Amino acid sequence: MATLVILLGLAALVFTITVADHSPLQDFCVADPSNKVIVNGQACKDPKTVQASDFFFSGLHLPGNTSNPVGSKVTPVTVAQLPGLNTLGISLARVDYVPWGINPPHTHPRATEILTVVEGTLEVGFITSNPDNRLITKVLNKGDVFVFPVGLIHFQRNVGKMNAVAIAALSSQNPGVITIANAVFGSKPDVAGDILAKAFQVDAGIIKQIQSKF
Known part of the structure; x- marks a missing residue:
């Protein structure tokens, strides 16, 4: 019974990890609308070209x-x-x-x-x-x-x-x-x-x- 409970717990943990959003793999990925690469989201700018304005909106x-x-x-x-x-x-x-x-x-x-x-x-x-x-x-x-x-x-x-x-x-x-x-x-x-x-x-x-x- 204890083994079964552990296996069910591990299965639930694996399922939770599977359906959760993936964690970012870097500090940020500022969208680059000019990039023609088609991805599930937006392609990233070169981090070296990123400015404070990329993280700012006024209005x-x-x-x-x-x-x-x-x-x-x-x-x-x-x-x-x-x-x-x-x-x-x-x-x-x-x-x-x-x-x-x-x-x-x-x-x-x-x-x-x-x-x-x-x-x-x-x-x-x-x-x-x-x-x-x-x-x-x-x-x-x-x-x-x-x-x-x-x-x-x-x-x-x-x-x-x-x-x-x-x-x-x-x-x-x-x-x-x-x-x-x-x-x-x-x-x-x-x-x-x-x-x-x-x-x-x-x-x-x-x-x-x-x-x-x-």
């Missing part, structure tokens, strides 16, 4: 332009904006909302998100996977924090009378964003209308009308 103090149909603006700080994030597994975003503005239902395929409300009042929520599709939602005020698990559909809405601001931290240098409505109704080329009509259980004419907005 999260500036409000985003929320004059759009959804009334929100996301200002990302991923490896695309901050090359020094390459291989470090983290990123940030600022989200601005007008009253009743929303950050529409979306997912991050490669990251868990932790959201902190800086100003205002937000209604936030996420939906669990099939078959339950349970909505877990809460109203947040200034200083409150909420977590959206990796890959799950989530959203935010400003339910206050003033503009709201939140800062999101994500567990990937490139978390990715799939906005559900844009992806389903705005794909290129379009998803066949009869497929969407059957999936959403509505008339094909309604699908065509929605697709025209994207």
